[in-house]
Amino acid sequence: MPNPDRSRRSSPRSGGKGRRTSSDPARIAAYRTLRAITADDAYANLALAEQTTGLSSRDAAFATELVAGTCRALGLYDAIIASAAGRPLRSLQPAVVDLLRLGTHQLLELRVPSHAAVAATVELAREVLSQRVTGVVNAILRKVAALDADGWAGRLRSENADAEALLARHPQWIIDAYADLLPAEELPAALAANNEPPVPHLVIRPGLAEVTELGGRPLRWSPFGVEASGNPAELPPVAEGRAGVQDEGSQLVAWALARVEAPGGPWLDLCAGPGGKAALLAGLARDKGERLLASELQPHRAALVARALAAYPEPTPLVIAADGTRPAWPENSFARVLLDAPCTGLGALRRRPEARWRRKPADLDTLVPLQHELLASAIRAAAPGGVIAYATCSPHRRETSEIVEAASGVEVLDASAVLPDIPDAARGPYLQLWPHRHGTDAMFLALLRKIR
CATH class of the missing domain: 3.40.50.150 (Vaccinia Virus protein VP39)
Incomplete structure (x- = not known):
């Protein structure tokens, strides 16, 4: 997985919803894809293919990992963000939630230094939304960064009744459907396999x-x-x-x-x-x-x-x-x-x-x-x-x-x-x-x- 923390912030920007020249095309593509998924029920593979057209192979690979990894752990990241923010996600603008999800994935799962992940997501918020939201994005992501993945696992286990399902990156009802058919000793491997991208x-x-x-x-x-x-x-x-x-x-x-x-x-x-x-x-x-x-x-x-x-x-x-x-x-x-x-x-x-x-x-x-x-x-x-x-x-x-x-x-x-x-x-x-x-x-x- 390429390390994307070398953000290119000197390129010019353009407004509107069309494709723009961006300082960080991979994160821009990942954000737009995630918005299409969460707001418009788009299929991740189709939306991602549209947004990564024209990107370098390195940027396309990073955008793909951002989207796929965030989608797999969406429920887990939502619980972490709500805990870090101290308020329900419905109190935040949906587009801001998507930015926080992408930032949380970088902080807890990718080889992106914490300061770079926070700074890059704040800059992304400024570019795709407005200066007005950068403060809340910065504050919440700094609280997310205060714990690593293991630390958040322990905190969620003390706060959330669904913590084990969330940490397995599946809703409980899907885990129950698998458990109905598989031997108990196979269930962890089956869930883990769903979290690995397949070879084409x-x-x-x-x-x-x-x-x-x-x-x-x-x-x-x-x-x-x-x-x-x-x-x-x-x-x-x-x-x-x-x-x-x-x-x-x-x-x-x-x-x-x-x-x-x-x-x-x-x-x-x-x-x-x-x-x-x-x-x-x-x-x-x-x-x-x-x-x-x-x-x-x-x-x-x-x-x-x-x-x-x-x-x-x-x-x-x-x-x-x-x-x-x-x-x-x-x-x-x-x-x-x-x-x-x-x-x-x-x-x-x-x-x-x-x-x-x-x-x-x-x-x-x-x-x-x-x-x-x-x-x-x-x-x-x-x-x-x-x-x-x-x-x-x-x-x-x-x-x-x-x-x-x-x-x-x-x-x-x-x-x-x-x-x-x-x-x-x-x-x-x-x-x-x-x-x-x-x-x-x-x-x-x-x-x-x-x-x-």
Whole structure:
């Protein structure tokens, strides 16, 4: 991690919300990204990509660490800031809170000297807000700097009933969901794995590229991808649409559906956006002489799916914008159906660190009925004897096994037996991956056969 305390304060500034020439472009980019996340519910990866365009590799790396690290520990930092300030965060301007979060991360987690972290954040406050707020930012951060990370851990344990959860950088309800499924001795490792940024995984489009073109180290179980550092967009297969970025867990879900015995006929990806699994499935379907239909509710996400599939030659996979609960196809039409259901995303907290504080238990009350409805629609879409893959990027019991157990008209297949080389992945008849065990997102997979 580069040491960023050499602030460049002699460059000119410009006003307004557009990109400006700044004395500290990395911190400016991190602040703007965090504001987009907390104020506008932006996705961290998308907002960060927008803000770091044009930065040097050093500045982009520091901005990325600032944003990702702050998002992972947001709840913890909020408790520390409130304790240091001696007042609730709601009494502070939201933009000031974001500045304090970034400053706290530098003070407690990064190799930035305390005086430099405080001074740089005060200067950032002056630049992005006004001189008026610099006093409060300076005062609170100096109180944060009075203790190190261990000191704050001890203080929070004496002040805050949720201290242990906050120190693990997870809300308690997420910890409870993990503890419901994992042995007690594994829980700390599972939570710690969510706090480590993942190594990017790349995947080929079968028939369009070879794994050897990607460089990197072959993945452990998926034959379609590699681990690779650096900028994936600079690789010709990725730039040409013949390969993409996709976690190995997602690759394995698509591969399992392709491997299980099923009748001939077209394939369906019911909730295909943004297109990663559809792009892999399309090539696997072509290998079997079949064609894929990819459906996505939101037109802009359907456009992303079409872009992911664009490199395939004629006959190209079909992409439509349609509501999966009100299908645009007849029943009993597809030999294989993938339902990667909308979910809380509790299995992808490494890649989306902001989600752990954005999601709430009440979100399940909205998502679970939709998951039931979509699975019923997927079963209706399958031909008799056809196979449905129900997948979520969440291990939560309400979004996974309870959804499958309520389904009718299907028999449950042994999903872990379809990919027998993956150790410690069986969750009853289902496949459950974990970051700390497998180095993947915590993907859940159930394979179901429609009763003839």
